[in-house]
Amino acid sequence: MLAAGPAPALNGTSNPARAFLDRHPDLADRAGFLEFTRCFSGPELPAQTPRLSSNIAPLDALLRGGIARGRISEFVGRASSGRTSLAAAFAASVTMCGAVVGWIDSEGAFDPASMAAAGVDLARLLWVSVRNGTDSRRFQRHALTPFARRRSILLKAGELMLDAGGFGLVVIDFGDLRYPLPKGAALRLGRATERSGTAVIALASQRMCGTFAALSLAVNRAGASFSRIEVAAPAIFDGLRLEATVSRNKFGGSYASAMVDAMADPVGQIAVPLASAAKSRPTAMVHHGGRN
């Protein structure tokens, strides 16, 4: 019996399902069973689900057209991993079409200047900060810790937005919240997302929604790029090189990865002509690699 046998290793270096089927050719026609036992990294949801594109070619190619509408997509990474920039690309794509984005900010980290530079139409972005909302006596009555209060308000705000309907994208920035959501809360959020048909991006330092997220994209900083116009001139921060890896995708395509360049906006920060900076970059680039 397959169920009683040892679980196949999922080392991620090759297709584990294919390796397993190679070892058990008699089970080759039972892909559905394998999918149920999570030995198979194939699609768990139909690929026809409408997608939301980021307009970033490598990212869209990695995600097979973008993130799914009506599902939760997690962008997981540490500080400076580039997860917020990728979420901003999706927000820009949505507002460019005239739709509305909701951004729930757990730690007041939303920076409107850089978001606008990333192409987000701020007039179409509803910003909700829960940073100071935890003072409400309504939540103090329940004797919750500040962490639990913030999480409760985040989820409540997310559900309110999703129940309103009509949002093209809702971004829930969990910030530095360290623990995954309880299964009940993640299920509620997943159900609300499915009902509304809105794409939801959960930004966090680790996976928050568990199995209720359709996509989990691990984002790491592959490198930071600094360049100089001249040898003696001050360095210029060009941007980050990001490595995005699909650690879980219910639509298939897990373990694939892509490199995405995220360029800093030099216009708002420095007074150096862009053309001269770009011209000199290849000759004087200082590249510092390394993952988080």
Next chain:
Amino acid sequence: MGRIACIFVSDFSIAAIVRANPALEGATLALVESLAPHAELIAVSSRARAVGIRAGTTIAQARTISSELAVALRSLAAESLATDALVDVAESISPVVEVGPPGCVWVDLAGMEWIHSEEKEIAAEIVRRVRRIGMEAAVGIAANMEIARLAARGGEIIAPGMERDFLNQRPLGALDLGNSDGGDLETSLTRLGLNTLGDLARLSPEVIGTRFGRRGVELVRLAHGGNSRPLMPRRALEIFAEAIDLEYGIEKLEAMGFVVRPMLERIAERLNIRGLVGGDINLVLGLDGHRMDSRRIAIAAASNEVHAMLALINLALEAAPPGAAIESIRIEVESRTPRPAQSDLFAPPSPAPDKLQVTLARLSALCGTENVGVLRPENSHRPEAVRLDPFNPPPAPSAPLNGTAAKNVAQLVVRAIRPAAEIEVMCSRGMPEFVRGTDLGGRVISFAGPWRRDGEWWSGASGFARDYYELALDDGGVYRIFRDFNSERWYADGVYD
């Protein structure tokens, strides 16, 4: 010939008190001007009347008749607010409305045949709407105001041309002559053998005028069904208010919710009837010791959501609790016009305006008004300066959008650190080498800068001058830091992410 409807609430002062205190509904209730034992009752409820209590008896006498008698002070404020509510109902039917004696409002029904096929439907609709605002009314429809008022007492609809037949059977007492010219006129007419309006109509106006003056002539004209002056409308209300005087002071905010909620429900119902939504709230609290506490509660998005309004009031009171027990509450809600809900077939979906307003109100109640809206960079030289605007998304472009060309490069954004965190930076030959802070720290791998920013020096001491750097630390983060020349301290105000 025009058609006038009269909305009439019998025992209006009682109805107003019951509307403000729904717990008194169905009670054996009497109203007085003072609570002294020998004070006379000025109005009694129908149940009190049924057990034999009449207006004019003293409180002590009435209590001997029924021990269940509840005595309350007459409230002119409650009557005024109930009149406003009646006017709201009337204006939801027709724009031409005149306020009559207490409990009586006239509505001009000209043109209403386009909306309702029968006057009976109009009357039933008015009764339903009055019930929604917490009162019971009767509606009479006739050719002019006075006949409509007489008809309203029986909830009758007088068909055109049938006014004389209707009036002929009315007793003179139906005119409430005692309220205007004293009881003498009715008595005098009765002594002359005139018992009905039909008797009066048979007399010549000149004869009556000689004996009883101008009022007598008006009565004869009314008995003929001839008074047909047009209604004098008043300006529509822009502020919807409800008030209550409490018998005992409220000291706990939780208890206040039980009082405020019905008031907000009544205001929301009135706004709903008028097709309006509630905006900013003025809350006026009368406190123990004749003190007043007045506060204005800004609403991010206008809505008639009672839950959201109540939550905002609670938040405002929790932030700055009143200094003494609350003895009276007055809530004024500014009305706003709801956003039009017309959407475009070719535009991307967007939140329905009414739902969006309710959602914004709920989010404001949940997170605070200052945390919901459109966050924009302020027109300032300081990079951290932001302002919050109300969320009012522009309509989506109606033309079908062509697909935007995909890019190969994303734009890097900053996660702001608010307020900027003070850090310790160790420099070597003027260049940052090591950074230590509360949530960050490490050796500097590479840095860009410095980039000088200064400004507001023209505004005096608040001017700033900073040198900005971008640092890549070995903890994995790329931070935006600055050195403040005024304080000679270092701060981190963002992390590239």
